[in-house]
Amino acid sequence: MTQTGKSDGGSAGPAVLLTVLLVILVAATVYVFAARLYPAPSPISSAAVLIDRQYNRTLYVAGAVFVLAQLGLAFAIFRFRDRGRPARFTRGSVAAEITWTSLTFLTFLCLGILGRKAWAEVRYAPPAPDAIQVEVTTTQFVYTFRYPGADGKFGRLDPSLINAPAGNPLGLDLNDRTGNDDIVAPDLTVPVSRPVALLLRSQDVVHNFFVRELRLQQDSVPGMMIPVNFTANRTGRYEIVCTQLCGLGHSKMHSFLNVVSEVEYEAFLKKWSASQ
Numbered sequence: 001m002t003q004t005g006k007s008d009g010g011s012a013g014p015a016v017l018l019t020v021l022l023v024i025l026v027a028a029t030v031y032v033f034a035a036r037l038y039p040a041p042s043p044i045s046s047a048a049v050l051i052d053r054q055y056n057r058t059l060y061v062a063g064a065v066f067v068l069a070q071l072g073l074a075f076a077i078f079r080f081r082d083r084g085r086p087a088r089f090t091r092g093s094v095a096a097e098i099t100w101t102s103l104t105f106l107t108f109l110c111l112g113i114l115g116r117k118a119w120a121e122v123r124y125a126p127p128a129p130d131a132i133q134v135e136v137t138t139t140q141f142v143y144t145f146r147y148p149g150a151d152g153k154f155g156r157l158d159p160s161l162i163n164a165p166a167g168n169p170l171g172l173d174l175n176d177r178t179g180n181d182d183i184v185a186p187d188l189t190v191p192v193s194r195p196v197a198l199l200l201r202s203q204d205v206v207h208n209f210f211v212r213e214l215r216l217q218q219d220s221v222p223g224m225m226i227p228v229n230f231t232a233n234r235t236g237r238y239e240i241v242c243t244q245l246c247g248l249g250h251s252k253m254h255s256f257l258n259v260v261s262e263v264e265y266e267a268f269l270k271k272w273s274a275s276q
């Protein structure tokens with residue numbers, strides 16, 4: 001009631017404005033995703049296709065929940081707007097709480113189960129017997145890739161021998177014969193359609209190995225050897241970037257993944273073993 005005693009009809013303005021804003025927000029968000037304004041580069045491995053499928057599934061589920069929740073909120077704001085009457089207190093509903101908490105739990109459980117293959121294939125499956133082994137070492141702010149050479153064995157590393165300006169960034173122990181044929185390169189070169197088994201390690205802080213086209217992103221952690229597998233099925237040059245803020249030079253920390261033919265790969269090995 002107003003001071004004059006006339007009935008107060010409330011104020012619909014703020015409720016209408018907020019409702020309209022929410023509907024515009026929902027429409028704009030749906031448009032950004034539906035029109036694919038920022039498409040990801042096409043995948044270059046079967047595991048990347050699985051990751052894309054999982055991403056889309058998660059996006060559809062989360063998108064549907066987002067649209068329903070925001071439109072529900074818009075409806076509630078408009079329906080229960082200020083009508084000049086005192087607000088009524090409600091206690092909520094335990095049954096409704098249990099229902100949507102259980103539904104959320106089941107949704108995430110199902111998404112996790114559906115996505116386990118995509119995750120496990122890259123991280124837990126043992127590498128194929130003919131996989132190409134490459135050790136990836138990260139340090140502020142470079143990647144160094146090591147191939148075991150003809151003997152298939154990595155030579156011993158000694159941290160006290162690390163001396164990048166003298167050409168030994170990994171601390172390769174030259175007294176260890178298995179290391180004599182090791183190949184150390186600044187780029188990662190692999191043949192197309194051959195399984196690759198990477199071993200990630202770090203010399204200083206936590207870095208990351210990320211190739212968008214492989215949908216592969218894995219931290220490298222000091223003191224750990226982290227295996228990841230991939231098989232690239234399209235030749236090309238793809239950027240490898242560090243996605244962990246690892247210091248002042250972080251934004252410049254990158255390298256390249258060269259996916260080449262068998263012939264080019266053999267030539268690469270020859271060239272680098274001759275230079276070392």
Ligand SMILES: [Cu+2]
Nearest residue numbers: 207242246253
């Ligand atoms: Cu880094």
